[in-house]
Amino acid sequence: MTARVELNGRWFDATEGRDLLSTCLENGVDVPHFCWHGALGSVGACRLCAVRVYSGPDDTMGRIEMSCMTPVRDGMRVEVEDAEAGRFRAHVIEWLMLNHPHDCAVCEEGGACHLQDMTVATGHRNRRSDAPKRTHARQDLGPFLTHEMNRCIACYRCVRFYRDYAGGTDFNVFGAHDRVWFGRAEAGALDSPFAGNLAEICPTGVFDDKQWSQHYARPWDMTETPAICTHCSVGCNITLHERAGTLRKVQNRYHGAINGFFLCDRGRFGPWFVDAPGRITAPRQNGTAIAPDAAIALARQAVADGAIGIGSPRASLEANFALRELVGPDRFFAGVSDAEAAQVARMLAILQTTPASLATIKDFESADAALILGEDLTATAPRAALALRQAARGAEKALAGEKGVPDWLDQAVRVAGEGRRSPIAIVTPLPDALDDAATHPLRRAPDQVATFGFAIAAALRGEPSDPEAQAVAQALAAAHAPLLVSGIGLSRAEPAEALASIAAALGAKARIALFPAEANSFGLALLSPKGGLESALAANPAPLIVLENDLYHRADSATVNALLSRAPLTIALDCLDTATTARAALVLPVASMAEATGTYINNETRAQRSLAARRPTDAAPAAWRVLAQIGGLLGDAPRLDDVLAALAARSPALAGAALAAPPATALPAVARAPESYSGRTAHDLAGRVPQGTLPHQDPDSGMGWSMEGLRGAGVPPALSTGPHRPGMHSVSAAYAAQTTIGGPLKGGDPGVLLLVKSETQGQALTDPTPNGDGLRWLPLHSPFAATETDLASPPLAARAPAQHLLLHPDDATRLGLTAGAQTLVDGQPCAAPVTLDAAMPRGWVGLTAPRGRSPLVTLGAVP
Amino acid sequence: MIGILSSLMRIGRMLGAKTQTRAYPEEKPVLPPRYRARIILTRDPDGQERCVACNLCAAVCPVDCIDVVKAETEDGHWYPETFRINFARCIFCGFCEEACPTSAIQLTPDFELADYARSSLIYDKEHLTIAGEGKHPGYRYWDIAGKAKTEAEAPPVDVRDLLP
Numbered sequence A: 001m002t003a004r005v006e007l008n009g010r011w012f013d014a015t016e017g018r019d020l021l022s023t024c025l026e027n028g029v030d031v032p033h034f035c036w037h038g039a040l041g042s043v044g045a046c047r048l049c050a051v052r053v054y055s056g057p058d059d060t061m062g063r064i065e066m067s068c069m070t071p072v073r074d075g076m077r078v079e080v081e082d083a084e085a086g087r088f089r090a091h092v093i094e095w096l097m098l099n100h101p102h103d104c105a106v107c108e109e110g111g112a113c114h115l116q117d118m119t120v121a122t123g124h125r126n127r128r129s130d131a132p133k134r135t136h137a138r139q140d141l142g143p144f145l146t147h148e149m150n151r152c153i154a155c156y157r158c159v160r161f162y163r164d165y166a167g168g169t170d171f172n173v174f175g176a177h178d179r180v181w182f183g184r185a186e187a188g189a190l191d192s193p194f195a196g197n198l199a200e201i202c203p204t205g206v207f208d209d210k211q212w213s214q215h216y217a218r219p220w221d222m223t224e225t226p227a228i229c230t231h232c233s234v235g236c237n238i239t240l241h242e243r244a245g246t247l248r249k250v251q252n253r254y255h256g257a258i259n260g261f262f263l264c265d266r267g268r269f270g271p272w273f274v275d276a277p278g279r280i281t282a283p284r285q286n287g288t289a290i291a292p293d294a295a296i297a298l299a300r301q302a303v304a305d306g307a308i309g310i311g312s313p314r315a316s317l318e319a320n321f322a323l324r325e326l327v328g329p330d331r332f333f334a335g336v337s338d339a340e341a342a343q344v345a346r347m348l349a350i351l352q353t354t355p356a357s358l359a360t361i362k363d364f365e366s367a368d369a370a371l372i373l374g375e376d377l378t379a380t381a382p383r384a385a386l387a388l389r390q391a392a393r394g395a396e397k398a399l400a401g402e403k404g405v406p407d408w409l410d411q412a413v414r415v416a417g418e419g420r421r422s423p424i425a426i427v428t429p430l431p432d433a434l435d436d437a438a439t440h441p442l443r444r445a446p447d448q449v450a451t452f453g454f455a456i457a458a459a460l461r462g463e464p465s466d467p468e469a470q471a472v473a474q475a476l477a478a479a480h481a482p483l484l485v486s487g488i489g490l491s492r493a494e495p496a497e498a499l500a501s502i503a504a505a506l507g508a509k510a511r512i513a514l515f516p517a518e519a520n521s522f523g524l525a526l527l528s529p530k531g532g533l534e535s536a537l538a539a540n541p542a543p544l545i546v547l548e549n550d551l552y553h554r555a556d557s558a559t560v561n562a563l564l565s566r567a568p569l570t571i572a573l574d575c576l577d578t579a580t581t582a583r584a585a586l587v588l589p590v591a592s593m594a595e596a597t598g599t600y601i602n603n604e605t606r607a608q609r610s611l612a613a614r615r616p617t618d619a620a621p622a623a624w625r626v627l628a629q630i631g632g633l634l635g636d637a638p639r640l641d642d643v644l645a646a647l648a649a650r651s652p653a654l655a656g657a658a659l660a661a662p663p664a665t666a667l668p669a670v671a672r673a674p675e676s677y678s679g680r681t682a683h684d685l686a687g688r689v690p691q692g693t694l695p696h697q698d699p700d701s702g703m704g705w706s707m708e709g710l711r712g713a714g715v716p717p718a719l720s721t722g723p724h725r726p727g728m729h730s731v732s733a734a735y736a737a738q739t740t741i742g743g744p745l746k747g748g749d750p751g752v753l754l755l756v757k758s759e760t761q762g763q764a765l766t767d768p769t770p771n772g773d774g775l776r777w778l779p780l781h782s783p784f785a786a787t788e789t790d791l792a793s794p795p796l797a798a799r800a801p802a803q804h805l806l807l808h809p810d811d812a813t814r815l816g817l818t819a820g821a822q823t824l825v826d827g828q829p830c831a832a833p834v835t836l837d838a839a840m841p842r843g844w845v846g847l848t849a850p851r852g853r854s855p856l857v858t859l860g861a862v863p
Numbered sequence B: 001m002i003g004i005l006s007s008l009m010r011i012g013r014m015l016g017a018k019t020q021t022r023a024y025p026e027e028k029p030v031l032p033p034r035y036r037a038r039i040i041l042t043r044d045p046d047g048q049e050r051c052v053a054c055n056l057c058a059a060v061c062p063v064d065c066i067d068v069v070k071a072e073t074e075d076g077h078w079y080p081e082t083f084r085i086n087f088a089r090c091i092f093c094g095f096c097e098e099a100c101p102t103s104a105i106q107l108t109p110d111f112e113l114a115d116y117a118r119s120s121l122i123y124d125k126e127h128l129t130i131a132g133e134g135k136h137p138g139y140r141y142w143d144i145a146g147k148a149k150t151e152a153e154a155p156p157v158d159v160r161d162l163l164p
């Protein structure tokens, strides 16, 4: 219901019953706050959001109220700048400052600190007490976060996020009354794969990004570039911060339909691979450096000899397209196993034909029932798992709503909701990280997951089915917006097929999400490669051009070895040294995602543009530029817009990719550097600023490299680095860019959906039962490490789990293996000792291994 | 006519006056300590470098000629890994000195900075740091900053103890 409210003397339309603080922020009226957060709701703990509220025209006295705890009523009048409310807030700040250290100068947060902003806003300057300041011990929390507890203001946002929102258990608040302490019981890395968000959730400098601290520059001293996370298929929006040519910080960039306020740690710390020691800086032939021109000439010769192109789900759409243009569509193969290439193409076909609508990550949060079929979501699409946890609370909010408790009143909802949970079924082979949020945690062997899914579909069609499937089917049928999730995590096709038949039975009310393995898996599939690596092996021997791909991470090593040893010449284009570049005769360096602009297609087929955060070096241009240069395509200096135009001409279905961000020439450039960027002339020898001697305009995007150009409200969302508001230097300024708190961005959420619905039902895939002896492979995943770029990032590598080999005790006995035994896997010694796990399905072996390895594992004791 | 005569008169009077021109460089001018010229980095009373690499001087510098890179000691104290001022750009406004919370950066009356090569006007930490405390003797930033362990602070809270 709409209400009219007067905020600071102006009348606005608002929603009756919504909290006053959100209403103010949505209408551009800044209200100080600490404990409230757009994703966490209100608890009324900090008392900073005090405003004067008048009930209506006859109320001349008014009263001081906490705006985060006050529901909007029609005719209400609100004065934020009221003198008494201002004094109230100044007192709150002064109390907090009694114990706050004199630290801003040596605090990473300084310059983008919510507490600093709030303190400056109240005018507090001098501490009037000389009582001793309270202090706290610090803790080592691993490679992701710093911990300086003296700066804590006890707003409780960290515990509310870590435990209540993200489901973590190893972090808490300890102590009593005014002597509270936030941390872990024992020092050590935080378990949750979302811990990095504490750096942004904490309104002070208690938690900060440790990588940033170790590569520190002040917030105003770093350029900011909008980019896309390339570490899984969700495609979260990030901002890369750069100074002096090196990465300094990765930060969340709000996207209303995808990541909202939060990233996972793989995304926040993954991009550090761009400055890893393993970067390739110069072309080399058989291990020795070679001149770039000679390298290009060799590559041209290889193309003339009929080279085969191996694309990559890690590389941008443009890079894969340029490779396809170079070698020709008949010689372009996906750099994954044949099975995966077919499965990903089939997932696209399912999305095209299903009556269900495509679920955004935001839709996960509002689902009132959910089914996850076979996917270890926390490891394969972490941000989606975080969203699913919020869906679990839907029933609780509904019950609280029946009792008259609004959903933003977080703590009250938790009490009034009586712990009720929305039905969530998780069908996986092993206990899942999301089990605690599920009402139906169900265990099935990998080949039984799809069987169970088909049983649900049968139950939905009214056919007899097993009771557990009946229960899940009932919950899905009763829901208004049931969510169906699967993916490729089991390296099997059938779970997605089962999901498709459930979606068909549920009809248009269902929402579906299918997660392929990587950031551009769908982009690669949309370019219609001629199969995967086994198909490439079956083609006539020819020189190979491998694009940004460590093949050993994506296919069976026997296949890769055969492919590489058979090719007369292997050319690898990559930014990192990998097992594949080590075997390539010719290695051409290319830009990493931090220096290359490109488009990535996420799990909902949303084309999103990721911009270069720094200029590429002459030695390592963007991969699509190198490929265009080898082929002499698009002239001497091809620009990204030329590549996208060529793509649209060749594949009209992909024309939308060009609209993911404005073309380079559409606008005056948007500034990458903040206005107060300092130190530019400190290194100036020739009387000119270094930046001034290079072109200001980035040829591949609508952004400029320096502090000159557009910024603020007029910038299109795809190029926006975040709102900068006077007096609001922290991430809290993000609310001003949202149409409603937590809703779409003003100007529209960036990205273009490429999916076109189709009527033609394709051919369903089945998983062949492998013949032969041995155990069957159950892939194990980790939220911290999936492919070579994750492992090349030093902070992620520090958190990557050791290799695992899980066996059911019965299988171990049968094979004569005991816990801790060393084994031979397929004849090779395995790094991981045997772990016995009674939760393992019999006849299967859980193994950390590259996707696409052969489905049979021969396991034997080390002789 | 009258104008010429009065000018001659004035010249005649000045012939006997004391000369204003100084024989610089043989004769050095006496400048007050608050005069703003060559910038130095000072040390605290213990001889430790005062600068904490907070970057406030760099931020306030109107010509952007200061670049400071932060590093951190084992016990969490910040210090500048590098500190660079380009005196070819510096306009000696003194804003950096005003912004500095540690009294590390100070302007001195030594204005003799001219050089033939621009590269000689780029001063790094080793060129800027002096042995003494400069204009603010006795001041030690870490005494009042949070990471200090001084009388102004209570011992760390023991969360396993419920006594007030």
Ligand code: SF4
Pocket (backbone or CB within 6 Å): A100, A101, A102, A103, A104, A105, A107, A108, A109, A110, A111, A113, A114, A115, A116, A151, A203, A204, A205, A206
């Ligand atoms: S947390 Fe904020 S207010 Fe506190 S010392 Fe750090 S920058 Fe200053």
Ligand code: SF4
Pocket (backbone or CB within 6 Å): A151, A152, A153, A154, A155, A156, A157, A158, A159, A182, A201, A202, A203, A204, A206, A207
């Ligand atoms: S650590 Fe940060 S988020 Fe947690 S209570 Fe303290 S100030 Fe709030």
Ligand code: SF4
Pocket (backbone or CB within 6 Å): A229, A230, A231, A232, A233, A234, A235, A236, A259, A263, A264, A265, A266, A267, A268, A381, A382, A383, A384
């Ligand atoms: S969920 Fe995926 S896309 Fe999002 S931050 Fe994590 S790894 Fe990146």
Ligand code: SF4
Pocket (backbone or CB within 6 Å): B050, B051, B052, B053, B054, B055, B056, B057, B058, B068, B096, B099, B100, B101, B102, B103, B104, B105
């Ligand atoms: S303001 Fe002072 S303490 Fe801060 S960086 Fe400059 S000289 Fe160092």
Ligand code: FES
Pocket (backbone or CB within 6 Å): A032, A033, A034, A035, A036, A043, A044, A045, A046, A047, A048, A049, A050, A066, A067, A068, A069
């Ligand atoms: S924001 Fe309202 S009390 Fe904390």
